[in-house]
Amino acid sequence: MTSLSWTEELTLHQPQIDQTHQEFIALLDELSQTLKNAPDDCNSALPVYRRFLAHTEDHFAMEEGFMAATGFAPDNCHSKQHAMVLDVMRQVMAHTLAEQDLEPMRNLLPELANWLPAHVDMMDAALVFHMKQVGFDPATGRMAQPPEPAAAAISSCGSKSCA
Ligand SMILES: [Fe+2]
Ligand SMILES: [Fe+2]
Numbered sequence: 001m002t003s004l005s006w007t008e009e010l011t012l013h014q015p016q017i018d019q020t021h022q023e024f025i026a027l028l029d030e031l032s033q034t035l036k037n038a039p040d041d042c043n044s045a046l047p048v049y050r051r052f053l054a055h056t057e058d059h060f061a062m063e064e065g066f067m068a069a070t071g072f073a074p075d076n077c078h079s080k081q082h083a084m085v086l087d088v089m090r091q092v093m094a095h096t097l098a099e100q101d102l103e104p105m106r107n108l109l110p111e112l113a114n115w116l117p118a119h120v121d122m123m124d125a126a127l128v129f130h131m132k133q134v135g136f137d138p139a140t141g142r143m144a145q146p147p148e149p150a151a152a153a154i155s156s157c158g159s160k161s162c163a
Contacts, residue, residue, distance in 0.1 A: 004028060004113035010120055012128045016138055020059045021120060027052040028116075032109055035102060042100050049096070049105060053089050060086065063127060070136050071147045071154055078123040078157035085115065123157045130154075 006022050031048045038044040060082035067076060092104045135144025156162040 004116065010117060012120065012125055014128045014131065016062065017124060017128060020055075020062065021116070021124075023055060024059060024116060027055055028109065028112060031105075035106055035109070039106075040102065042096060042102060045102055045105060046096060049093060053086075053093060056089060057086065063124065066127060066131060066136065066138060067154075069141055070131055070134050070143060071151065073153035073155040076155045076157055077162050078127060081119065081123060081157075085112075122162075126157055126162075 004025055006025050010021060011018055012021075027048070031045065031052055034044050034048050060079075064079050064082065067079065068074070072078075088108065092108050095104050096102060131138075134146055136142075137144070
């Protein structure tokens with residue numbers, strides 16, 4: 001159902017983010033397999049979907065923590081795109097619980113499989129580039145070359161799509 005697999009092209013050379021993206025792809029695949037094996041069984045799909053949603057919440061929170069630590073404004077466009085994706089994922093959860101209908105979940109999988117590589121290529125790559133520029137170390141939260149104290153908070157994601 002989904003054809004997304006990990007490739008070198010998705011690597012950003014930032015270990016926490018790369019690892020998280022590999023896990024995202026693995027969860028997407030697990031959900032896809034579950035829906036293929038039991039197409040109408042909400043009891044099979046929902047626990048996997050819950051884990052996927054929780055993982056995605058943590059994934060976005062981690063990146064937003066890196067943004068906050070390196071000078072991004074809270075309402076930057078990268079964070080806004082995260083919020084839109086989570087909103088859709090939560091709506092699908094609510095629909096599945098209310099209607100016992102897996103169709104929206106099934107439809108969401110190829111959308112997410114298309115979305116992740118584009119998001120990694122534009123927004124996550126720009127974040128990693130910025131982290132490298134300021135010498136940010138996620139382990140300590142310190143920056144070797146912090147931006148000037150007077151510099152404005154960054155509200156664009158830094159990608160070409162956001163010039
Ligand atoms: Fe990401
Ligand atoms: Fe992101």
